[in-house]
Amino acid sequence: MADIRSGAVTLKGNPVDLAGPELKVGDAAPDFTLQSNALADVTLADSAGKKRIIVTVPSLDTPTCHAEAKRFNDEAGQLENTEVLVVSMDLPFAQKRWCGAESAETIKALSSHRCTGFGEAYGVLISGGPLARCLARAIFVVDADGKLTHVEYVPEIADHPNYDAALTAARG
Numbered sequence: 001m002a003d004i005r006s007g008a009v010t011l012k013g014n015p016v017d018l019a020g021p022e023l024k025v026g027d028a029a030p031d032f033t034l035q036s037n038a039l040a041d042v043t044l045a046d047s048a049g050k051k052r053i054i055v056t057v058p059s060l061d062t063p064t065c066h067a068e069a070k071r072f073n074d075e076a077g078q079l080e081n082t083e084v085l086v087v088s089m090d091l092p093f094a095q096k097r098w099c100g101a102e103s104a105e106t107i108k109a110l111s112s113h114r115c116t117g118f119g120e121a122y123g124v125l126i127s128g129g130p131l132a133r134c135l136a137r138a139i140f141v142v143d144a145d146g147k148l149t150h151v152e153y154v155p156e157i158a159d160h161p162n163y164d165a166a167l168t169a170a171r172g
Helices: 063-076 092-101 117-121 163-171
Strands: 004-011 014-019 033-036 041-043 051-056 082-088 107-111 138-142 148-153
Touching: 033 117, 051 063, 051 163, 063 082, 063 107, 063 163, 092 107, 138 163, 148 163
Parallel strands: 051 082, 082 107
Antiparallel strands: 004 014, 033 041, 033 107, 051 138, 138 148
């Protein structure tokens, strides 16, 4: 298990422990293998040469995560040479159902359910408490060369991220 960061974020005001490092702008984006809702493996390298917005959420079946994924789905079509990856521990089947029900065709919903490695590498794996093994809400913007140009660990998991800052970083 990775190092634990205590109190980096809260859930309804209660401190949450996160496993993994706190990534910073300028860091190399950690590679990963996640599962698409078509059950295919997806890696960071699959979108090399493009900008990536990696959005981590606890579950698409919660109101804030639902609204966040919808917002990025609506915005993604206006971004050139950019992929938006929405990552959660939801099973690929649930992600496929959600994407179909919401006509979410411009984001890629990816599941981290098979292992905790992604959450630990990005410092978003919740360790303990009612959301143990879920991912905290965060946004990472990765440039075409694989460097982080924007990082936001949302301080309160129930709150929305700073959409404008992430989208500005992706356009920059």
